[in-house]
Amino acid sequence: MRRYGSTVLLLLVGAAVLRISLFSALYLRYVQSGLRPYLVASGALLVLLGVAAGVRAAREAPDEDEDLHDHGHDHSHATGPRLAWLLALPAAALLVFPPPALGSYSAAREDAQRAAQGIGTFPALPAGDPVDLSVAAFTSRAIYDSGHSLKGRTVRLTGFVTHGGGDRWYIARLLVSCCAADATTSKVQIRGADAPATDTWVTVMGTWRPKGRLGSSAAWPPALDARTVRRVEEPSDPYEKR
Template identity: 80%
Template sequence: MRRYGPAVLLLLVGAAVLRISLFSVLYLRYVQPGLRPYLIASGALLALLGVVAGVRAAREVPDDDPHDHVTDHAHTSGPRLAWLLALPATALLLFPPPALGSYSAAREDAQRAAQGVGTFPALPAVDPVALSVAEFSSRAIYDREHSLTGRTVRLTGFVSRGDDAAWYVTRLLVSCCAADATTSKVRVRGAGAPATDTWVTVTGTWHPKGRLGSPAAWPPELDAMTVKQVDEPSDPYEKR
């Protein structure tokens, strides 16, 4: 079995990468959509190398020279340590972890857009207007024209909770992958809180508070009209 160890590991890792990138959209839990071709190419290359390594191992003639047994024993610890790579690969292949959720959001302080008070493009005339959580937050905190006033908006995200009884519709923003995720959230008023990490679409109106651009304006708030439970989207993250 030791002869085929490297081949099995390569095949296992390659299969795990292809599992999330070629045969599903699970890769969106970890990286941006634009990285999919690279994941597929990497997974295919690893699988191909595994096949090649397996064929070469099968063609090798076992060496029964007793003088080589000491050398073989010295190298045994290397392959055994390499097998540790099989654990995360197997987990990814069989049990892909979920997207980041309320636990990740709760670990961060309030996230504020890196911009000053200013103006924003006009919103579409239709009501309710669908906005990302990040866009709603930016307009609520920094828009001197108060473009959200009198508008009905629709936000989609997962439920997270604060230290008090407050609950939030929350999204994580990524630039490249899940490792750089930051939090954007809106406090929901006037509606009972669904279960934590439940995905919901909330329709409502902006509830102004605090001076624009000040810490008192964070987090922005929404007076809810409706709260509807929805399925988690295939791409759970908002993009910067």
Template identity: 85%
Template structure:
């Protein structure tokens, strides 16, 4: 059985990646949607290599002049350690980890340097207007035209908490994959806080605070009219 170790490992890793990329949308927890074809191709290649390694191992005939006991004794430690690599692959296959949430958001300090205050394009007509958390934050902190003033907006994200009754609707932004995720969040006022990591859609109006482009304006504030619990979207991250 020891000689089939590499084949089993390749098959497990390939099957795990196929599960999250071809047979579900779980891959969106880790990378952007545009990388899906590359994940599927890589996983398929790993499965083919695993099958080839298994066939090759099955065809190998032990050397009759070699003492099987000595051979096994000489290589006991290496193969046993190699089998440990099966554990993370099996874990990904059976128990894929959840998307990044409040813990990851809390690790990033809310430090925002002024990125240049200026005017933003006009918002679409009609209320409420759907915005990403990042879009709302950018307009609230940097828009000298105050395009959010008097408008009702709708934001969707997961709940994070601060001291006291302060809570936020939060999203993580990615450029390529979950490893480069950064946080965007909006403080919600006028509504009771749902539990941490609950996904919600919040409808409300912008509450101006601080000087544009300065740290006092961060995080922006939304006066809530309604807070509705929703399911986590298949793609939990916002794109830059």
């Protein structure tokens, strides 16, 4: 069985990659949608390499058995192959139990340090209420828009629930440039409504409540006076794009 170790490992990793990218949308928990073709190609290549390694091992098996018969068993490398099997555990876990998307724990770890964007005037919002905005777009306008384009407008935001100190709660979304490893958090404090359970996905409709001086730490996180809070299913692509 030891001679087929590399075969099994390649097949496990390849199958795991294909499962999340070709046969489902689970890959969106880890990378942006544009990387799907590369994941599919990588998974297929790994499977092909695994098959090739298996065929090669099967062809070499008679020669190895003859050498062992002539020279006796060699146990000098027994520990190495056994430890190498540990590499198969992450691949098997990804194949059977893919981890969930980042959520409230990741959001809570990030400090209120925001990238320097500078205060300025933002483009006008579309006519009609409510206006559907991403959490990132809302936070940017609330903190940096000197034209106060959110004033008097009803907006609708969707995100997952995270809790702060006391009875404070927020809806948050994670932004990615390439993959989950570079994710940063945008969040909005919700006022005037009871808090759902942590990591529940909700759509909140309400109006912006100004706070703090534009561009200052006092303006973060922005606040929304809620009119309605409606529970929704987690979207297939849980991350917002920069």
